[in-house]
Amino acid sequence: MNVPSSSLALEVTDLNKAFGGLKVTQGVSLSIRPGERRLIIGPNGAGKTTLFNQISGDLRPNSGRIRMFGEDVTRLSxxxxxxxxxxxxxxxxxxxxxDTLEHNVTLGLLGLLPSRWQMWRPLSSYRHLVTEAHRTLDSVGLLHLAGHSVSELAYGEKRRLELAMALAQKPRVLLLDEPLAGLSDGERATVKALVASISKDTTVVMIEHDMDTALDLAETVTLLNYGRVIVDGERDQVIADERTREVYLGA
Ligand SMILES: Nc1ncnc2c1ncn2[C@@H]1O[C@H](COP(=O)(O)OP(=O)(O)O)[C@@H](O)[C@H]1O
Ligand SMILES: [Mg+2]
Structure with a gap:
């Protein structure tokens, strides 16, 4: 993968994060191309969620750099x-x-508008957002529950709502942390189809343990263990790699 860095969707360089004495990401580097479907795998505690938290800015790394489309975002909120x-x-x-589903999605959409704080504007100017919110809910089969409270939803419905809210923002880079966890077979199929339908304008990075489902969606795979990248590359090569068997498949 010899691509100039400015054309990468996401470039993580030598990322380190420790909690006290526990080194959770250790020198993690990743290069992800625009439109790529990257699966991140590894045992529990490998540092996968901590890696996402640093990419999203929820956690500050101790050292290292994160670039999105060539721009250094390491210090951004x-x-x-x-x-x-x-x-x-x-x-x-x-x-x-x-709160209601409709309001949750509308708030999610509002969060990305430059006019975010202009709440004095008449509600009618937000009507298109409500239309967009309904479109979003429809895309995940939850429109009939638009006026219901989120607390009334089953777990699988909440996960679909969360995914829909992330997609409604039309992201250039989407990070999915175990989108299939805790879902029934039927719900897994629904979410899998939803992820498969995401536009190639969006780069997708997904942490997932359900390999049967996730491998169908992935083009490339990164294996993490004890906070380090163990294997990284094309899906079939990573899966065939002896180190993957050792670490993850336990064979
Ligand atoms: N905020 C935190 N404070 C202290 N330790 C943490 C914190 N977040 C995660 N850890 C620890 O870091 C390790 C990796 O966690 P995590 O990134 O959630 O792993 P994964 O998502 O791969 O299962 C775990 O041992 C976890 O207990
Ligand atoms: Mg995790």
Missing amino acids: PYQRAHRGLSRTYQIITLFGG
Whole structure:
């Protein structure tokens, strides 16, 4: 993968993060091309979510650099990164439980508008956002629940809502942290189809343990273990690699 760095969607260089004495990411470097589907795998505690937290800006690395489309975003806030087209879902759901689906999605859309703080504007000027929110809910089969409270949703429905909210922002780079975790077979198929339908204008980086499903979606795979990149490359090569078997497949 010999691509000039300015044409990479995401470039992570020598990223280090420790909590106390525990080194959680150790010299992690990644190069992800625009439109690529990258799967991140590794045992529990390997540092996958911590890597995402640093890419999104939720955590500051101790050292290292993160670039998006050639721009150094290492010191930018999560909000500034979102404005540059980065969107994510969390392993643990972060929706406003007491609020309606419609309002959650509308707030998600509002978060990216330059007029964000101009709340004095008449509500009618936000009507197109409500239309967009409904379109988003429809795309994940939740439109019929638009006026219901998020707290009424089943777990799988919440995960779909969270994914829809991230997609509604039309991200250039989308980080998905275990989107299939805890879902039934039927829900997994729905979310898999949803992820497969994402436009190639969006680069997708996904952490997932359900290899059967995730490998179908992935073009490239990165294996992490104890905070280090062990193997990185084309999907079939990584899966065939002896180190992958040792670390992840336990063979
Ligand atoms: N905020 C934190 N404070 C202290 N330790 C943390 C924190 N976040 C994660 N860790 C530790 O870092 C390690 C890696 O966690 P994580 O990145 O969540 O792994 P993964 O997503 O690969 O399962 C774990 O041992 C975890 O306990
Ligand atoms: Mg995790």
